[in-house]
Amino acid sequence: MPTVFGALRSLMMTPSMAEVGFRRRGFPPAPADVTRRLEAIPQAVICGFEWGIDVRELWELERRLELVDPEQRGFAYEGATMACTVRDAMAGGRGRRTEALLRGPGRRHIFLAYIGIGFAMARLPRPLWARVLPDLPDVPYHPTMSWLAVDGLGFDRAYFDTPRWVDGQRRPKPYPWDGHPEYFARAWDQGVGRALWFIHGGQVPAVAAAVGRFATDRHADLWSGVGLAATFAGGCGAADLAALRRHAGPYAADLAQGAVFAAKARTWAGAVPPHSEVAVHTLAGVDATAAAQLADDVVVDPFPAAAQPHYETWRGRVRDRLAVAPSARPS
Known part of the structure; x- marks a missing residue:
């Protein structure tokens, strides 16, 4: 009650x-x-x-x-x-x-x-x-994956205060999350990238143009967020997803990394909808099961402390694995 x-x-x-x-x-x-x-x-x-x-x-x-x-x-x-x-x-x-x-x-x-x-x-x-x-x-994955809280914060602000955080491209003040204040704005941008997928209704040209309006040093994290949202939430088919990968250009590995993390989350939850399978295959060249296994193969033990967040090391390892794996190049 x-x-x-x-x-x-x-x-x-x-x-x-x-x-x-x-x-x-x-x-x-x-x-x-x-x-x-x-x-x-x-x-x-x-x-x-x-x-x-x-x-x-x-x-x-x-x-x-x-x-x-x-x-x-x-x-x-x-x-x-x-x-x-x-x-x-x-x-x-x-x-x-x-x-x-x-x-x-x-x-x-x-x-x-x-x-x-x-x-x-x-x-x-x-x-x-x-x-x-x-x-x-x-x-499992705690506290490494807790940076998704900062991602969620960035998504929320971009979604509910779009003029400031998307149109105005404001950057957040640093905060020592997990002992790494210098990474706070990057995790935030991953959430902003996810929000762009919703703000532009999954329309690929508009999403790509929105990312392009941000400063170049923010593009990699924004594209990662786009890949996570496109894979987890859905909203378009394989042809549009292939176009999304082309729009990402040099950030295709970041887009694919976001897709892998989305597939990992879906697999962990025990329900992988068809649109997530299509997206992770198109963006990362693997199915959801293989994506989840890839993420686990390179996961970072959360101890001891390191120069950068274990979360970012994990993301980097996923990008590197996708960049060299033949299966990561969809036909």
């Missing part, structure tokens, strides 16, 4: 279904079927957030989330993790709802859950960010 406090928190922090719609956000028009498909993703996030804010017991939240269609379930977990993070922060950092969710069924959706943490960060004061990441020492 929803609580009065939960309803108030929801009203204060959650966009409405209408507010995430492309028309309300002022995004350029796209074919109706693509718009419906892509709009369903932030709508699923909102559903997960509202459930996560309202329900008293974690088992009820988990039950609701497991009723969501498998293709959309990860997005609902994304929103639920956002809600749990907000609730933990409002408990003075003593809450453990996020940790409990991600040790349970949310473990299969850990990649999108990190993004949900980033969505929460967008609505929390910066001093609270130091305590938003739960302690998950027994969860």
Whole structure:
């Protein structure tokens, strides 16, 4: 049952279904079927957030989330993790709802859950960010993959404040996430790249032109985000994906790396939709299973500390493997 406090928190922090719609956000028009498909993703996030804010017991939240269609379930977990993070922060950092969710069924959706943490960060004061990441020492890919929280933060700001972060191409202030403030803006740009896929409705020429308007030193991370979104969310067919790869030009390996991480996330969640198979094959030259195995073959042990984030080392290894593998050159 929803609580009065939960309803108030929801009203204060959650966009409405209408507010995430492309028309309300002022995004350029796209074919109706693509718009419906892509709009369903932030709508699923909102559903997960509202459930996560309202329900008293974690088992009820988990039950609701497991009723969501498998293709959309990860997005609902994304929103639920956002809600749990907000609730933990409002408990003075003593809450453990996020940790409990991600040790349970949310473990299969850990990649999108990190993004949900980033969505929460967008609505929390910066001093609270130091305590938003739960302690998950027994969860694979943690904390290496936690940079997806910064990716989620960049996506959120690009999606909801497009004039500043996309049109104005503002760069975020550094923040010492995982001890690497110098990498913060790069992870942020990976999220901005994902947002460009949604902002332009998966229309390849428009997405490519949007990336091209940013400073050149940002292109690699933006293209990586585009590849992740195109593969995980879908929105176009093989011919358009092949055109996307051509548009990426010298950043085709970055595009492919994003596709591999999307395939890894889909495979880990146990549901790989046909559009993800088509995308990872077209962009990276491997099927989803092979992409997931490739990512695991070069994954970085999170200890000890290094000059750059283990996450970036992992991304670099994926790019290098795709650059030399014959199978990474689609016909």
